[in-house]
Amino acid sequence: DKGKVLVVGVDSLLTQLARCCHPVPPDPIVGFVTRGRGVIVHRADCPNIRNLDDEGHDRLIEVSWTTDTDVSYPVEILIIAIERVGLLRDISEVFSKEKQPVVAMNSSRNKGDLHFNFTIEIKNSEDLKRTLNALREIKNVVSARRK
Structure with a gap:
């Protein structure tokens, strides 16, 4: 559903x-x-x-x-960051605080930066905006955006 x-x-x-x-x-x-x-x-x-x-x-x-508010939607986001100890923990805490399940994740290095691709489940675009803003506030995060 x-x-x-x-x-x-x-x-x-x-x-x-x-x-x-x-x-x-x-x-x-x-x-x-x-x-x-x-x-x-x-x-x-x-x-x-x-x-x-x-x-x-x-x-x-x-x-x-639909107007059903209990439906969640998968959305892919890309986070680019400079490596540091605890970075992945801090990113995970944002998803936990926002109560957004992570259904897929991968990471890679690209020209010295870390690229994290997450698929999370959200209810609406306001949830996504709030989460992306919180991710951008994390130390060493260069950008966070919807793919």
């Missing part, structure tokens, strides 16, 4: 949130009717939607977010 979306004029249609753009309320969204997988819900500004050919545009349908 994660990612509840209402397809205008249709009941009980299978929907999935696009992995390429990870839409989250209140992002403007659009549905793409697939062959055999139902409707994939993308952010309206998703590059995959913007680059559709004429045939692809014919498969777009109107969708909207």
Whole structure:
């Protein structure tokens, strides 16, 4: 039931949130009717939607977010930081304080900086803004943003 979306004029249609753009309320969204997988819900500004050919545009349908407040949505974030002892603990404390489950994480070094990719579950864009602001306040964090 994660990612509840209402397809205008249709009941009980299978929907999935696009992995390429990870839409989250209140992002403007659009549905793409697939062959055999139902409707994939993308952010309206998703590059995959913007680059559709004429045939692809014919498969777009109107969708909207549900008003169910108990639904959570996965969102990917990128944190770039300068290494220090306790950095990962401090990042984890922000997610814990904000009561946001971490469902995936990986890290790498890039030109001396640490790059952390997290997938967290949020209820709405306000949760995301609050979390990103808290992450930016952590010592040695250079940037924190939605992917």
